[in-house]
Amino acid sequence: MNLIIGRKPVLEALNSDEDITQVYILYGQEGGIINAIRIAAKKRGIKVNQIPAEKFNQIAKDKNAQGVIAVKPSQKFYTLQEIIQSSKNKNLKAFSSEEDLGEKLPLLLILDSIQDTHNVGAILRTAECSGVDGVIITKHNSAPINETVVKTSAGASELVKICQVNNLANAIDELKKEGFWIVGSFLGKSKPYTEIDYKMPLALIVGNEEKGIRKLTADKCDFLVHIPMKGKIQSLNVSVATGIILFEILRQRNI
Incomplete structure (x- = not known):
């Protein structure tokens, strides 16, 4: 599972049509950029799950994810x-x-x-x-x-x-x-x-x-x-x- 972590990277990925399968938001996260992530994901039909800290930390693996993680299939490489x-x-x-x-x-x-x-x-x-x-x-x-x-x-x-x-x-x-x-x-x-x-x-x-x-x-x-x-x-x-x-x-x- 390849992850995009951090608020700005996730929003950039959503707005650039990157292949994303899921977005996880730590329970309790709010604010302008969080709302923008939700809106961008909804426009593309990407499911957003709000999850508790224990599950979120298992996915983030102790990285500073700023309360947001996106999952993508793999990194796209061009020829x-x-x-x-x-x-x-x-x-x-x-x-x-x-x-x-x-x-x-x-x-x-x-x-x-x-x-x-x-x-x-x-x-x-x-x-x-x-x-x-x-x-x-x-x-x-x-x-x-x-x-x-x-x-x-x-x-x-x-x-x-x-x-x-x-x-x-x-x-x-x-x-x-x-x-x-x-x-x-x-x-x-x-x-x-x-x-x-x-x-x-x-x-x-x-x-x-x-x-x-x-x-x-x-x-x-x-x-x-x-x-x-x-x-x-x-x-x-x-x-x-x-x-x-x-x-x-x-x-x-x-x-």
């Missing part, structure tokens, strides 16, 4: 081609200006073996806020898209298209064939992240919390970038670093 075509569809309309072109250029995000569920959730939230068209994750050595990810993402996991691939190297090759340029966040020999022109179809790769992106992955990148540091600690949390680079991409494309 790589679905992600690619969806991102490219933004370019089918005529552009009225160069600014429009910058905003509509495809932007994908690749997570190379990120294992912390809180980091994945935070990255998905940032990805949705910065206009990422799809997120590609590795099937092995990566955090599962579970209720912790969903809650940390504040509902973004229900809005961002997610693709799970077995072989990241092959996925990168396919992206290149489709006209994407590959940018990797890498602490080795690389350029400051502000020195790259991001006004092109792009896939940004960020890597594992401790090791960064793998050497094979780095070797396949067209550009390698880093965030210059001034302190004694020479690395940022991966979710923070991802946000910095994504919003630089957004800044450049909006000029």
